[in-house]
Amino acid sequence: MADFSPMMKQYFETKEKYPNTILFFRLGDFYEMFYNDAKTVSRELELTLTGKECGQEERAPMCGVPFHSAETYIAKLVAKGYKVAICEQMEDPKLAKGLVKRDVIRVITPGTVLENSMLDESKNNYICSLYYEENAAGLCFADISTGELYVDECHAPDLDVLTHTLQNKLSRYMPSEILLNPQATDLSGLEDFLRDKLSAAVECLDFEVYTEARAQQAVSHQFKGRSMEELSLSERPLTVLALGALFDYLSRTQITGLERMSELELASDSAVMGLDLNARRNLELTETLRNKERKGSLLWVLDRTKTAMGKRLIKAWLEQPLLSPAKITLRLNAVEELTQNRPLLDELTERLTGIYDLERIMTRIVYGSANGRELRSLSTAVSRIPGIKQLLESCDATLLRNLNAQMDGLEDICRLVEAAIVDDPPFTIREGGIIRQGYNPELDEVRHDMNGGKDLIAAVESRERERTGIPKLKTGYNRVFGYYIEVSNSYKDQVPDDYIRKQTLTNGERYITPELKELENRILGAHDRSIAIESRLFEDVRTQIAAQLSRVQETAKAVAVLDVLQSFAAVSVKNDYTRPVLNLSGKLYLKDSRHPVVEALLQDTPFVPNDVDMDMNDNRVAIITGPNMAGKSTFMRQTAIITIMAQIGCFVPATVAEIGIVDNVFTRVGASDDLSAGQSTFMIEMSEVADILKNATSNSLVIFDEIGRGTSTFDGMSIARAVLEYVHDKKLVGAKTLFATHYHELTELENLLPGVKNFNIAVKKRGDDITFLRRIVRGGADDSFGIEVAKLAGVPEKVIRRAKQVLAELEAADPAASEYRASLHVLEEPVQLTMNSVDSEVLQKLRSVDVNTLTPIECMNVLFELRNMLK
Structure with a gap:
């Protein structure tokens, strides 16, 4: 360290205190990074790596960014997971004696960001x-x-x-x-x-x-x-x-x-629905599953909020539906009043539109980082609160009245900002001109000195001419000794005694006076003094506002709730949603229900609605069969989504809706291999199934979509059946369950388990052409229409023809499979098959079969062949 320059020693001392950060070290108008930090920033932000003399043989690697645009660079680093320590100059370099004092004023991490540009x-x-x-x-x-x-x-x-x-x-x-x-x-x-x-x-x-x-x-x-x-x-x-x-x-x-x-x-788990990560992702509540985009999610449909506070709150409500019918009813009553009073809804929407982010502006005010523009934004926002309160005074809904009472008009804050801050303030205090004329007499006087300097000097010149009787006396200014009075040689004998000679010229003399020197100090120091006074006044205004934090915070919360309620109302009116009935009956009845997102995405094709009628007894489990692409997944998802919409207090896409409170929504819909974690699709599927079976209750809503696809046909069918029986059993789970499957054999369970009902997607078939009617009807599907779906998906015609040939061959040799399907009954104990006497030919055939290499269809064909041999 002895060989390093004083500035670099200061850098190393600071860096030692913040070892796991990128140190932004202020040098004049730049933040500089050195050594490894410089290399990292150069690499991550694609900036030029330079060097700096630091007392060593080799120049120190260096990379820098302008201080006025540092936020952009910091935001990129924080987004990549880095921490950034801001080391500022703690004194004016012009006034510093020796090395400028520097210190870290803040460490910015991904979870401690305050700046708008980073949020x-x-x-x-x-x-x-x-x-x-x-x-x-x-x-x-x-x-x-x-x-x-x-x-x-x-x-x-x-x-x-x-x-x-x-x-x-x-x-x-x-x-x-x-x-x-x-x-x-x-x-x-x-x-x-x-x-x-x-x-x-x-x-x-x-x-x-x-x-x-x-x-x-x-x-x-x-x-x-x-x-x-x-x-x-x-x-x-x-x-x-x-x-x-x-x-x-x-x-x-x-x-x-x-x-x-x-x-x-x-936090209380007993107050909100227990949506896990899988359910939120599979139902695409806030972003799409495939592209992680907002468009195509439920939030995209419901969010018509006008404020940043409302946008954050609607997302929080969507992820934490309520369990209390009373609290949900409060929200629904408010939404209903807004939907029935369109003038009120329209006026409320218009007034909310001009309200800025009160919560985050107040945070920056409290932290001392808010600038004049943000104070003006605060003033503009709170100026709209009285008008909103006036609109709510005539409302009947309890929640709307409560929000009106919770809001503070904040007129005093508005008056303070209007009186103190100019309409279009500069970005920083250092630029000057942030405090309004007339707010502070001292500042006004300093500004007069600063802006009226020429007039003041001219007045001195006029007064001195009159006092001395020197008609050609004049004032001037140079950088050497500032303002002066110049007198020609012909009038030197008339110069007063209080004049101090500063410079001799060919044609005359230049003088200064105590009055002129005092005036010079006033004029030349006026700008610096005005900046200092403005900084003090601005800080005082900011402190006064910060002291009103609790009032602003309560008002911001009320505005956010009101914004979400108007959003629900606006969407409900536009999309013809219905008020749901919420109770503790355990029923789930939906008449003409629609998927809100799919409906919003459809352009010219009307959405085909479907009914849902489930309860805790005779209609507890719905087995849904039918071909891919017919609408099974959409139907199940829309049922879950409508339940969630109802429990956040929003109207729902149905003509009638009665919903018994659901404590949790579980989904097992699709999976992708997680090779990095060493998990296959089937392993993930079974892990998710296990979580559902462990955590679901009789008040839950469970969606299973194609359980058992990731393994062999018999294994998958066995697992699917066992899961269905488990979740159906009231002693084990007993939850309302939607169970989509391609295993048509499972439809036999309707005759074996009380509370299980079969449904399928109606399909219209004409020759080789099929049309999905998108309607859910009672009964099991007659066919999976797999080849027809492959044709619709664009599989080459040659493959389609060959598939039909293979299917015909398999169906011709299928009596054994048919008998297997017919034998699917509830078995309390495993059945052990014994063979007392078998022909040596059958045994030989069995020994020659490698069961590990057979496909499910080949297994069935071997069984059929062996059975015929035994006959």
Whole structure:
């Protein structure tokens, strides 16, 4: 270090404190990176790698970005999972004596982003802290940009159950960054899940962070001295440890502004539907399964919100449907009033349109990073609140009245910003001109000095001419000694005694006076003084607004709820949705139900509606058969989606809807090989089936789509039947179940198991041509129409003809298979087949068969041949 320049020594000292970050080191108008940081940034952002003299033989690798456009570069690095430490100049380089003081003012990580340019306004950006020990875990989720903070704690009988529970909870919030205690790394597959499924940055913190005393102190300090009992955390010790670690981490990264998180909310699994990650993905609630796009998802259909707060809330509601009929009814009543009062709905939509992101603007105000433009945005937003409150005064729905009461008009904040901040403020305070004329007399006087300097000097010149009697006395300015008075040689004897000679010219002399010097200081220092005064005044305005955080926050929450309700109402009116009836009956009755997304995507073709009539007894399980592409999956998905829509408080696409509260929706729909994890399609399928059978209850809705496809025909059919019997059994699960299958043999279960009913997709066939009618009708399918579907999909005609020939041959030799299908009855005990005497020919045939290489069809043909030989 002795050989390095002073500046590089300062760099290394700072870098040592933040070893796992990319250090943005401020040098003048640039942020510079050195050595490995420079190489990383050059590679990741495709920037030129240069070098800097640093007192060594070799130049230090260096890469830099302009400070005024640094956000763009930082955003790209954070998106790639890097942490960025911002090291600022803590004093004006012009006034610094020696080396400029520098210090890190903030560390930006994926979960601690505040800047608009780095955030998606339509969704929360959560950071999670997880503490694990002995089959239990404490969790907390915080959105630093909005101040939201949720805590949870879960206990499980074994690690597998705990891991499954944690994965579901984590996938509900989709955190971008996760903090773990060292023991949590023992949870099998958790870190892979976090990185691969959630794409989250993972940080393992030191043991020392997780001490009870340290955690309690951090939590109590965060919430202004409140005890664990007052925070309802006395019975949640693991949650306290997770919270303490989060606050410790944030204090080391955010430096200031943590007071934004002033309240915490205790999560309750008993209050919301337990949608796991598979269900959310398979039902495409917020993004499509294939392309991860918003268009084509349920959120895309329902989201007509006008504010960023509403966009985030509607997504949260969609992922956490309610279980309380009373709370759902409050939402439905509000939506109904808005749908029936179109003028109110239209006016409300128009007024919400001009409201900016109150939550995130307030966060930046509290953190001290908001600029003048954001204060103006805040003022514009809150100026619309009184008009919204006026609209809600005549409403009858309880929820709408409650929202009106929750909203604060915030007129004082609007008046403050209007009085203090100009209409079109500059981007930064340093540019000047952010404070409105007339707000502060001192600033007005300084500005007068700054803008009226010529007039002031001219007044001095006029006054001095009159006082001295020198008609050609004039004032001037140069960079050497500033303002001066110039007198020609012919009038030197009239110069007053208080004039101080500064320069002799050929034709005269130049002088200064105490008054002129004082005026010079006023004029030349006016700009700097005005910037300093404006900074002080702006900070004062920002502090006054920050003190009103709770009022603005409550208003923002109310605006968000109102925005979501108007969105539900607007969509319901446009798409002709119906108000559902919610109760605890266990029924699921839908008349003329439609898939909201498919219907929205159809252009010229009307959607074919279908009925659903299920309950907890005689209509508990529906076995649905029919060809691919006929609409089985769409029917099942729309049933689940309509249930979710009803339980978030939205109207539904049906003419009549009665829905008994569903505690969970489970789906087993499709799978793809996870080769990196060593799992085949069938392994994934069976894992998901196992999770459903372990966690489903009689109040759940279960969707199984083609169970058992990933293995041999007999194995798959056996597994499908066993799963169906298990989920049907009231002593084991007894859930309402939609079961789509190509195993037509399973339709026999309607005659064997009470509560099982057969349905199929109606198909119209004319010769070799088929038409899918998209209607669900009672009874099992007569045919799978596999070859016809292949033809529709564009399989070459030669292949189609050959397939028909093979099918005819197989059907001609199919009596054995027919007898097998007829023998599918409920067997309580396995049947053992014995052979007392067999012809040596049959035994020889059996010995020659390699069962490991036979296809299911070949197995059936061998069985048929052996049976005929025995006859």
